[in-house]
Amino acid sequence: MCPQxxxxxxxxxxxxxxxxxxxxxxxxxxxxxxxxDQLSCLAGVDWKDSMGxxxxxxxxxxxxxxxxxxxxxxxxxxxxHSVSDIWAVANYxxxxxxxxxxxxxxxxPDMRRFFLRxxxxxxxxxxxxxxxxxxNPIRLDDEQNEDYTCTYVEDENGKVTKVDGKVFEDDxxxxxxxxxxxxxxxxxxxxxxxxxxxxxxxxxxxxxxxxGIEKMCESLTYPQTLLYxxxxxxxxAHINRHCLCMCIEKALGIEVPRRAELIxxxxxxxxxxxxxxxxxxxxxxxxxATTAFFYxxxxxxLIYDIFDRTCGARMSMSYSTIGGVVADVHPDFxxxxxxxxxxxxxxxxxxxxxxxxxxxxxxxxxxxxxxxxEDAINYCITGPSGRASGVHCDVRKTHPYSLYNEFxxxxxxxxxxxxxxxxxxxxxxxxxxIKILRQACDKFEQCEGNEYVADKVPKMxxxxxxxxxQQVEASRGxxxxxxxxxxxxxPFQKPYRLHFQSPCFNLIGVVDLTCRDNMIADLITIxxxxxxxxxxxxx
Amino acid sequence: MEVKKPKIKSMRYxxxxxxxxxxxxxxxxxxxxxxxxxxxxxxxxxxSRSNSLWPFCFGTSCCAIEFMCLGAARYxxxxxxxxxxxxxxxxxDYIMCQGTITYRMAPVxxxxxxxxxxxxxxxxxxxxxxxxGPFKNSYCVVKGIDEIIPVDVYLPGCPPRPEAMFYALxxxxxxxxxxxxxxxxxxxxxRMEYVPEDK
Numbered sequence: 001m002c003p004q005x006x007x008x009x010x011x012x013x014x015x016x017x018x019x020x021x022x023x024x025x026x027x028x029x030x031x032x033x034x035x036x037d038q039l040s041c042l043a044g045v046d047w048k049d050s051m052g053x054x055x056x057x058x059x060x061x062x063x064x065x066x067x068x069x070x071x072x073x074x075x076x077x078x079x080x081h082s083v084s085d086i087w088a089v090a091n092y093x094x095x096x097x098x099x100x101x102x103x104x105x106x107x108x109p110d111m112r113r114f115f116l117r118x119x120x121x122x123x124x125x126x127x128x129x130x131x132x133x134x135x136n137p138i139r140l141d142d143e144q145n146e147d148y149t150c151t152y153v154e155d156e157n158g159k160v161t162k163v164d165g166k167v168f169e170d171d172x173x174x175x176x177x178x179x180x181x182x183x184x185x186x187x188x189x190x191x192x193x194x195x196x197x198x199x200x201x202x203x204x205x206x207x208x209x210x211x212g213i214e215k216m217c218e219s220l221t222y223p224q225t226l227l228y229x230x231x232x233x234x235x236x237a238h239i240n241r242h243c244l245c246m247c248i249e250k251a252l253g254i255e256v257p258r259r260a261e262l263i264x265x266x267x268x269x270x271x272x273x274x275x276x277x278x279x280x281x282x283x284x285x286x287x288x289a290t291t292a293f294f295y296x297x298x299x300x301x302l303i304y305d306i307f308d309r310t311c312g313a314r315m316s317m318s319y320s321t322i323g324g325v326v327a328d329v330h331p332d333f334x335x336x337x338x339x340x341x342x343x344x345x346x347x348x349x350x351x352x353x354x355x356x357x358x359x360x361x362x363x364x365x366x367x368x369x370x371x372x373x374e375d376a377i378n379y380c381i382t383g384p385s386g387r388a389s390g391v392h393c394d395v396r397k398t399h400p401y402s403l404y405n406e407f408x409x410x411x412x413x414x415x416x417x418x419x420x421x422x423x424x425x426x427x428x429x430x431x432x433x434i435k436i437l438r439q440a441c442d443k444f445e446q447c448e449g450n451e452y453v454a455d456k457v458p459k460m461x462x463x464x465x466x467x468x469x470q471q472v473e474a475s476r477g478x479x480x481x482x483x484x485x486x487x488x489x490x491p492f493q494k495p496y497r498l499h500f501q502s503p504c505f506n507l508i509g510v511v512d513l514t515c516r517d518n519m520i521a522d523l524i525t526i527x528x529x530x531x532x533x534x535x536x537x538x539x
Numbered sequence: 540m541e542v543k544k545p546k547i548k549s550m551r552y553x554x555x556x557x558x559x560x561x562x563x564x565x566x567x568x569x570x571x572x573x574x575x576x577x578x579x580x581x582x583x584x585x586x587s588r589s590n591s592l593w594p595f596c597f598g599t600s601c602c603a604i605e606f607m608c609l610g611a612a613r614y615x616x617x618x619x620x621x622x623x624x625x626x627x628x629x630x631x632d633y634i635m636c637q638g639t640i641t642y643r644m645a646p647v648x649x650x651x652x653x654x655x656x657x658x659x660x661x662x663x664x665x666x667x668x669x670x671x672g673p674f675k676n677s678y679c680v681v682k683g684i685d686e687i688i689p690v691d692v693y694l695p696g697c698p699p700r701p702e703a704m705f706y707a708l709x710x711x712x713x714x715x716x717x718x719x720x721x722x723x724x725x726x727x728x729x730r731m732e733y734v735p736e737d738k
Contacts, residue, residue, distance in 0.1 A: 211680050
């Protein structure tokens with residue numbers, strides 16, 4: 001297809017290294033001919049002599065993956081070709097790469113910063129970033145609205161020119177929502193253009209909780225980086241940590257004991273239950289059903305108790321570690337899990353009685369905020385929101401990890417793609433999680449040995465040079481970790497680049513699409529049903 | 540009139556270990572002396588104020604989930620008269636800052652604090668707000684919200700347990716009980732500070 005490209009196999013996946021000039025055509029062919037229709041991960045990397053982007057592509061019908069590396073050696077004004085016209089998810093992802101590395105994407109419709117203030121000096125994830133606090137002090141003056149945007153256009157001769165554009169037209173009526181707003185579930189800001197009560201366009205302004213986790217990880221050892229995974233999507237703390245542990249284990253070639261793997265899996269499913277219960281509580285409260293919120297939280301306390309007894313903390317448990325888990329489970333663990341399963345299963349009926357059949361709830365959710373299957377794939381929407389649009393995207397089924405292929409459970413798929421479907425997928429997934437937990441309890445009791453951590457884990461973790469990518473099914477979608485190591489022989493090796501591909505970052509990409517031509521009041525229900533966690537977006 | 544150490548129902552005074560701060564406030568009050576009538580009225584006002592503290596919903600990350608647990612049935616903030624979480628700073632008595640404050644959020648937090656009506660209090664909830672916590676080395680995290688706004692109670696933990704949040708709340712109640720309301724707490728901010736110079 002592209003004879004100039006270089007092909008290797010890294011980490012069990014085909015790696016294509018291609019020149020930037022050929023990249024856009026190759027990308028188009030990869031999508032049209034080979035049907036790599038989903039851009040799963042886009043990670044910018046600074047290789048010191050060059051700078052570029054690693055793209056992970058997925059074919060959603062065969063679940064094959066391939067990754068493409070595109071780089072440029074120009075450090076002063078690095079430019080690559082945008083693929084946002086091919087995969088829509090690249091729109092925000094490329095803005096992230098621009099924000100962190102200063103890579104300009106030619107042909108990108110909206111080349112603005114995403115996480116940092118527009119008056120920020122420098123590009124923080126570059127290796128030569130100047131950390132001098134005088135360059136970027138705490139600015140207490142109010143930030144100016146970004147009304148202007150720009151696009152870089154290339155003509156036939158290869159000359160790139162900057163074309164200015166506007167985010168909103170002068171005669172548009174723009175309403176500001178957030179960053180301090182009860183129903184944005186944190187600190188996210190929308191600028192909504194309205195026509196009467198109908199939404200015409202939503203401009204997402206993010207970064208109010210951008211904490212620079214990826215940069216901080218580059219100055220910590222591997223076991224130290226684990227703690228940040230729990231503070232991104234705190235409602236998928238165990239799952240995210242599991243993912244990074246698996247990625248490091250894959251790089252080291254460590255095999256985790258079966259008992260540890262079972263414990264991790266049960267913790268993951270408990271976390272998913274807790275997350276979906278919270279999502280139920282928040283969604284109902286956003287629509288005014290305050291009572292339902294208390295029901296959801298009542299059951300969450302049961303799960304918190306299990307975490308509390310085994311891990312010693314209710315949130316941010318720090319339980320998984322490289323090679324297994326930190327400590328063995330509490331003696332009553334299995335009993336508690338079975339009890340929690342029984343209680344939640346019984347009470348799920350109550351939830352449906354309380355909210356699902358409610359006339360107001362149905363009127364506000366059925367047929368509102370429809371996301372089609374093609375759009376969901378194009379915007380890389382995974383997790384419950386993707387499955388509500390009919391995409392087969394459960395990583396537990398598509399790329400089975402841990403022990404999931406031993407378990408009998410169904411992938412919940414709906415085809416409506418509206419707010420109601422997204423809500424119902426979560427409710428049905430809880431039933432599946434309970435099913436998995438019950439099977440896991442049986443397997444756990446039969447499991448021989450009491451080894452909870454692999455004994456071959458080295459004290460100093462040193463990875464060989466290379467890069468790895470690992471995906472798991474977090475509570476809100478596919479969570480990916482891109483880990484690159486330079487094989488540094490010094491005792492305390494640090495990751496060269498650690499990129500977290502968070503599901504919520506993709507979820508806000510469809511807010512504009514789903515809210516358009518709906519009422520402003522529906523913006524609340526749609527975003528609540530999409531169910532994102534802001535620190536996971538901003539990292 | 541002598542001001543006594545404040546009493547909190549169902550928690551003994553000895554249970555609070557480190558209270559030099561409250562003690563110093565009591566000493567300060569006793570040193571300045573107060574009229575019996577004004578003092579009694581002050582105590583009545585402070586008693587009512589300390590038992591109806593309305594929090595401002597300001598959650599940026601993990602701590603906000605624990606705060607929601609605080610509002611739910613098991614922990615039930617309503618026992619302390621603090622269940623009316625307000626979404627507008629105008630209606631709130633104190634701001635419990637839950638979660639990391641980044642450089643981008645800093646001016647917003649400052650503005651929200653300024654919008655709150657006097658007397659207003661701040662609880663720095665969680666390690667991030669106390670000192671930057673695990674994100675201290677980041678390029679865009681404020682290392683403790685006391686760099687931006689004054690803090691009354693520091694509450695460490697990542698995230699703090701709901702019990703710890705109650706401790707912070709009770710500590711704030713105690714502080715309110717030993718302040719001079721009339722002519723004191725409600726006149727903290729100087730009026731001239733916000734008038735632009737050219738006017």
